[in-house]
Amino acid sequence: MEELTKEQCTKSLLPIRDALDVINGKWKLHIIGSLLHGNRRFKDLQRDISGITAKMLSQELKSLELNGLVSRTVYDSAPVIVEYMLTPYGKTLQKLMDELRLWGTEHRKRMISPAAVK
Amino acid sequence: MEELTKEQCTKSLLPIRDALDVINGKWKLHIIGSLLHGNRRFKDLQRDISGITAKMLSQELKSLELNGLVSRTVYDSAPVIVEYMLTPYGKTLQKLMDELRLWGTEHRKRMISPAAVK
DNA sequence: TATACTACTTACCTTAAGGATAGTGGTTTC
DNA sequence: GAAACCACTATCCTTAAGGTAAGTAGTATA
Numbered sequence: 001m002e003e004l005t006k007e008q009c010t011k012s013l014l015p016i017r018d019a020l021d022v023i024n025g026k027w028k029l030h031i032i033g034s035l036l037h038g039n040r041r042f043k044d045l046q047r048d049i050s051g052i053t054a055k056m057l058s059q060e061l062k063s064l065e066l067n068g069l070v071s072r073t074v075y076d077s078a079p080v081i082v083e084y085m086l087t088p089y090g091k092t093l094q095k096l097m098d099e100l101r102l103w104g105t106e107h108r109k110r111m112i113s114p115a116a117v118k
Numbered sequence: 119m120e121e122l123t124k125e126q127c128t129k130s131l132l133p134i135r136d137a138l139d140v141i142n143g144k145w146k147l148h149i150i151g152s153l154l155h156g157n158r159r160f161k162d163l164q165r166d167i168s169g170i171t172a173k174m175l176s177q178e179l180k181s182l183e184l185n186g187l188v189s190r191t192v193y194d195s196a197p198v199i200v201e202y203m204l205t206p207y208g209k210t211l212q213k214l215m216d217e218l219r220l221w222g223t224e225h226r227k228r229m230i231s232p233a234a235v236k
Numbered sequence: 237t238a239t240a241c242t243a244c245t246t247a248c249c250t251t252a253a254g255g256a257t258a259g260t261g262g263t264t265t266c
Numbered sequence: 267g268a269a270a271c272c273a274c275t276a277t278c279c280t281t282a283a284g285g286t287a288a289g290t291a292g293t294a295t296a
Contacts, residue, residue, distance in 0.1 A: 014226075015225070016147060017147070100133075171286080
């Protein structure tokens, strides 16, 4: 097994940071969670995610779109309909989210009754 | 496959949030990364992690200790020596970090040359 | 006795994330 | 023609994360 230099170690944190940045913020996981259940329009998302403002929803959707996780389709109807959906790439996040959920669930148990897992 | 209600869906995000909170912040991953290479004293960590201040290092170490990821040992020598190490539990983070690194590496490729992966 | 080292702590300041509220532009319904 | 619906955008404000700089307490070395 090779030892990593300090620089290599710091560098190896960059992709982790990238991954975290993509899902960071108060609302992104909520949006992804909602979209995992199917396509949604703007108002649908706002209804699904209690507490989110139009400003934040719009902002976070743009960020998710920029990162290729969410696609935005405008239907030329009246009134105009805008539909958001997870891209196939966006769906690859689910595995990561499952891992995080698993670790987080164990952690929560451990924090509630530390004696039981010491 | 069962459909989740809105409440169940929101609830399932909680452990994910827990996991993310544990490693969130600008410095925690750097500290964990350094400790993955062996035990470290306060000054060692400060030297390892370029840019971190004593205040932030102290603050983040406390948070990691509270979460059971890092242990703090004071040796009754003169001058006093304080050693930090990852607990076995802290080491379980490595798997998660590897998954995040994997996804993040792919994401970085995709962001640099989107055409190649379209 | 002065300087330096270790392991921090304290007080203050800056910046960025997010919240509150209101407004825009188009369309449709009453 | 007034009110309502959709999909946002703009402006201002609060809060929290993190940075700066200095200080503390104990020991040890010159």
